[in-house]
Structures are given as structure tokens and as C-alpha cells.
Amino acid sequence: MRRQIQKVIDDEVNPFVANHGGHIELVDFFDKNVYVEMSGGCQGCAASTATLKQGIEQILRENFGDDIDEIIDVTDHSQGDNPYYEEGGSTAL
Numbered sequence: 001m002r003r004q005i006q007k008v009i010d011d012e013v014n015p016f017v018a019n020h021g022g023h024i025e026l027v028d029f030f031d032k033n034v035y036v037e038m039s040g041g042c043q044g045c046a047a048s049t050a051t052l053k054q055g056i057e058q059i060l061r062e063n064f065g066d067d068i069d070e071i072i073d074v075t076d077h078s079q080g081d082n083p084y085y086e087e088g089g090s091t092a093l
Contacts, residue, residue, distance in 0.1 A: 001029055001064075001067065002026065002028075002029045004064075005064070008059065008060060008063045009025070009060075012059050012063075013055065013056050016055055016059075017038075017041070017051060017055070020041040020042070022040045022041040023039045024037070024038055024042065024056060025037050025039065031069070032067065032068055032069040033068070033069055033070045033072055034068055035072050037074055037075050038051075038052075038077075039075070042075070043076075043077060043079070044077045044079075045077075048073070048075070048077060049073075052071060052073050
């Protein structure tokens with residue numbers, strides 16, 4: 001299952017987030033929960049929650065349905081350089 005999830009992330013999710021310099025990696029699949037880490041333009045991005053819920057989660061649910069309970073973002077969004085996020089919540093495009 002883990003390999004199938006990573007393939008969908010590579011084939012469907014990453015091309016979508018690459019437009020903003022982002023990348024999504026599967027960290028773990030355990031107890032029907034998918035753990036992902038965002039990097040590049042997604043790490044620290046003010047829209048990362050929307051990307052998770054309206055992008056990644058929808059794509060994974062379309063492909064795996066009831067085989068997945070939750071998609072959990074384990075990214076440390078306070079670390080790294082990100083051109084889309086500034087401390088305090090304002091965005092800089």
C-alpha cells in the first residue's frame with residue numbers, strides 16, 4: 001500500500017504542487033493514516049493547509065477511498081526558507 005500511495009503522490013500530487021516550487025513526500029502509512037511531509041515552496045506556505053485538504057487529500061481519497069482514514073501533515077512549517085511565507089502569517093508573493 002505504501003508503494004501505491006507514493007506512486008500516486010509522485011504521479012498526481014507532485015506535478016500539481018511543483019508549479020509553486022513544492023514537493024510532497026510520503027513519510028509513513030500506518031493504521032490507515034497517511035503521513036506526509038511538505039518541502040520546497042510548500043514548507044511554511046500560508047496555503048499549505050488548503051493544499052493538504054483540497055489537493056492532496058482529495059487525490060488520495062479518489063484513489064484509495066476507505067483504505068485511508070486521515071492524511072496528516074508532519075512538516076515543521078517553522079523551519080526553512082520559503083518565499084511564500086513570512087513570520088506572523090503574512091504572505092509575500
